[in-house]
Amino acid sequence: xxxxxxxxxxxxxxxxxxxxxxxxxxxxxxxxVGDFAPKYGCGQGACGVCTVLVDGEPRLxxxxxxxxxxxxxxxxxxxxxxxxxxxxxxxxxxxxxxAQCGFCTPGMLMAAKALLDTNPTPSRDDVVEAxxxxxxxxxxxxxIIDAILDAAHxxxxxx
Ligand code: FES
Ligand code: FES
Numbered sequence: 001x002x003x004x005x006x007x008x009x010x011x012x013x014x015x016x017x018x019x020x021x022x023x024x025x026x027x028x029x030x031x032x033v034g035d036f037a038p039k040y041g042c043g044q045g046a047c048g049v050c051t052v053l054v055d056g057e058p059r060l061x062x063x064x065x066x067x068x069x070x071x072x073x074x075x076x077x078x079x080x081x082x083x084x085x086x087x088x089x090x091x092x093x094x095x096x097x098x099a100q101c102g103f104c105t106p107g108m109l110m111a112a113k114a115l116l117d118t119n120p121t122p123s124r125d126d127v128v129e130a131x132x133x134x135x136x137x138x139x140x141x142x143x144i145i146d147a148i149l150d151a152a153h154x155x156x157x158x159x
Pocket of ligand 1: 061
């Protein structure tokens, strides 16, 4: 099968890999680059566990053709913390017990980051809308929503 070169930035680091025709971004991240933060769930765009940011926009990486991120910036939860310093969303998720099994957490965090990066003062409805494509089977969503609102508040306070 023909292999196509692909270059993109992953959490600020340049990556150069070869992709096969039709390979999706999730597959490239996990198999070619070794970033296992985005999870494989349904593989059909229904669960949100594979959510990453591409040039700041949330994308379901299982439905994103890898070749479409040529030259773009991809973010995953692997790049959220700044060394030992957790991202404000990660801290809030811990404080609100917003992760139980944790399988949905990487996708939730990236969907939440996309929201807070564009809307520093989200309403509860804004948060619900932002994570509407992300399924959680454990928490009942309330701790996650509270955590995201708290993170937004804490980020404004420290700005
Ligand atoms: S694995 Fe991508 S939406 Fe479920
Ligand atoms: S914490 Fe288990 S699916 Fe969300």
